[in-house]
Amino acid sequence: MAxxxxxxxxxxxxxxxxxxxxxxxxxxxxLVVFVGPSGCGKSTLLxxxxxxxxxxxxxxxIGDRKVNDVPPKERDIAMVFQNYALYPHMxxxxxxxxxxxxxGMSKTERREAAQKAATVLGIENLLxxxxxxxxxxxxxxxxxxxxxxxxxxxxxxxxxxxxxDAKLRTQMRxxxxxxxxxxxxxxxxxxxxxxxxxTLADRIAVLEGGYVRQFGTPDELxxxxxxxxxxxxxxxxxxxxxxxxxQGATLELPGGEKVKLASERLPGARDGEQxxxxxxxxxxxxxxxxxxxxxxxxxxxxxxxxxxxxxxxxLAYTRMGEHEVTAKITDxxxxxxxxxxxxxxxxxxxxxxxxxxGTLLSSGAKA
Ligand SMILES: Nc1ncnc2c1ncn2[C@@H]1O[C@H](COP(=O)(O)OP(=O)(O)O)[C@@H](O)[C@H]1O
Ligand SMILES: [Mg+2]
Numbered sequence: 012m013a014x015x016x017x018x019x020x021x022x023x024x025x026x027x028x029x030x031x032x033x034x035x036x037x038x039x040x041x042l043v044v045f046v047g048p049s050g051c052g053k054s055t056l057l058x059x060x061x062x063x064x065x066x067x068x069x070x071x072x073i074g075d076r077k078v079n080d081v082p083p084k085e086r087d088i089a090m091v092f093q094n095y096a097l098y099p100h101m102x103x104x105x106x107x108x109x110x111x112x113x114x115g116m117s118k119t120e121r122r123e124a125a126q127k128a129a130t131v132l133g134i135e136n137l138l139x140x141x142x143x144x145x146x147x148x149x150x151x152x153x154x155x156x157x158x159x160x161x162x163x164x165x166x167x168x169x170x171x172x173x174x175x176d177a178k179l180r181t182q183m184r185x186x187x188x189x190x191x192x193x194x195x196x197x198x199x200x201x202x203x204x205x206x207x208x209x210t211l212a213d214r215i216a217v218l219e220g221g222y223v224r225q226f227g228t229p230d231e232l233x234x235x236x237x238x239x240x241x242x243x244x245x246x247x248x249x250x251x252x253x254x255x256x257x258q259g260a261t262l263e264l265p266g267g268e269k270v271k272l273a274s275e276r277l278p279g280a281r282d283g284e285q286x287x288x289x290x291x292x293x294x295x296x297x298x299x300x301x302x303x304x305x306x307x308x309x310x311x312x313x314x315x316x317x318x319x320x321x322x323x324x325x326l327a328y329t330r331m332g333e334h335e336v337t338a339k340i341t342d343x344x345x346x347x348x349x350x351x352x353x354x355x356x357x358x359x360x361x362x363x364x365x366x367x368x369g370t371l372l373s374s375g376a377k378a
C-alpha cells in the first residue's frame with residue numbers, strides 16, 4: 012500500500028495543455044474519486060500515475076518514490092478499465108491468475124490466489140466457468156479479481172462500471188466500496204457520474220478543464236463548495252442558482268424580492284455587484300400557513316409548474332422571477348401542478364458566489 016502524490020503536474024498533447032498544474036496528496040489506503048465532465052482530464056491524470064502517459068512537468072510519486080520515469084510494470088499498480096478483455100478460452104480462475112503465471116507462480120499457488128480474490132468478490136462458485144457463461148456484472152468482477160490477485164500498492168480504475176446497466180452499476184458500486192474497505196488498498200477511481208463519486212469516495216477531486224476545482228470529502232464538497240462549478244456539479248436535482256444584485260447588505264432577488272443579509276456574509280463584496288445565490292432543492296420549503304416567516308428567510312409566491320412524485324419525496328418545479336427553481340419537498344403535504352404556493356428558504360443556508368468568476372463570497376450553513 013502507498014500514498015499517491017501529484018506535485019504541480021501538467022500534461023500537454025502537442026501545443027494543448029490538458030492538465031494545468033495539479034497538486035493532490037492521496038493518502039495510503041484512501042479511496043479517491045476523480046470526477047468531472049467528459050474531457051476535463053480525469054483519465055489523463057490517472058494514466059500518468061499508471062505510466063501510460065508521461066507528465067510534461069511536475070512530480071508524480073507512489074509512496075516516497077518519484078515514478079515519473081519508472082516503467083508501468085515496475086510501479087506496483089493494477090488498473091481496471093471500462094473495457095475489460097477476458098480470455099474466452101480460459102476459465103474464471105485462469106483469467107484471474109493469468110498475470111501470476113507470468114510472474115512464475117506455481118499452479119497451486121495461482122489457484123489459491125484466484126480463490127481468495129474470487130471470495131472477496133463473491134464469485135468463488137464460478138471459478139471453473141468460461142467468460143461466455145457469465146453475466147456482465149460477473150465478468151466485471153473477474154476483471155476486478157485480476158487486479159486484486161496482483162496485490163498492488165494502488166488500484167487505478169477508469170470508469171469500470173460504465174458498460175453495466177443502472178441497477179448493476181449501483182450494486183457493483185457497493186461491492187467495490189466493500190472490497191476496498193476489506194483490502195485497504197489505495198484506490199483512484201475515475202467517473203463522470205457524481206452520484207458514483209459521492210457514494211464511493213473517501214475524498215473527491217472535482218476536475219474542470221484540467222484544473223482540480225476542489226478536493227475534499229463528499230460531505231465537505233456538498234455542504235461547502237469552494238466555487239460555483241463544484242456547487243453546480245454535485246447534487247441531484249442540481250442546486251438552484253439565483254442571480255441577484257447586491258446593494259449594501261440587501262440582495263435583490265429575481266422577481267424583485269429584497270432581503271437583508273448579515274454583514275458577516277459579505278466580506279469583500281462590492282456594492283452593486285452581481286452575485287449568485289445558490290440554494291439546494293431540499294432547502295426550499297413550501298410555506299403552508301400565511302404566518303409571517305421568521306427573520307432571515309426569503310420567500311415568494313409562485314405557481315407550481317410541474318410535480319415529480321418520487322415516492323419518498325416530491326420535486327416541485329417553479330419559478331422565481333424568470334428563473335427556474337426546483338424544490339424538494341419531503342414532508343407529505345400534497346402539492347399539485349397549478350397550485351400557487353409560498354416558497355421560502357433560509358438565507359443562512361444559501362451559498363453566495365461572485366457572478367464574475369464563480370468564486371465563493373460566503374458559504375451557507377450546513378442543513
Ligand atoms: N492522446 C491524446 N492526444 C491528444 N489529446 C488527447 C489525448 N488524450 C486525451 N486528449 C485530450 O485531453 C483532454 C482530456 O482527456 P481525458 O483525460 O481523456 O478526459 P476525461 O477522461 O476527463 O474525459 C481532452 O480534451 C482530450 O481530447
Ligand atoms: Mg476518461
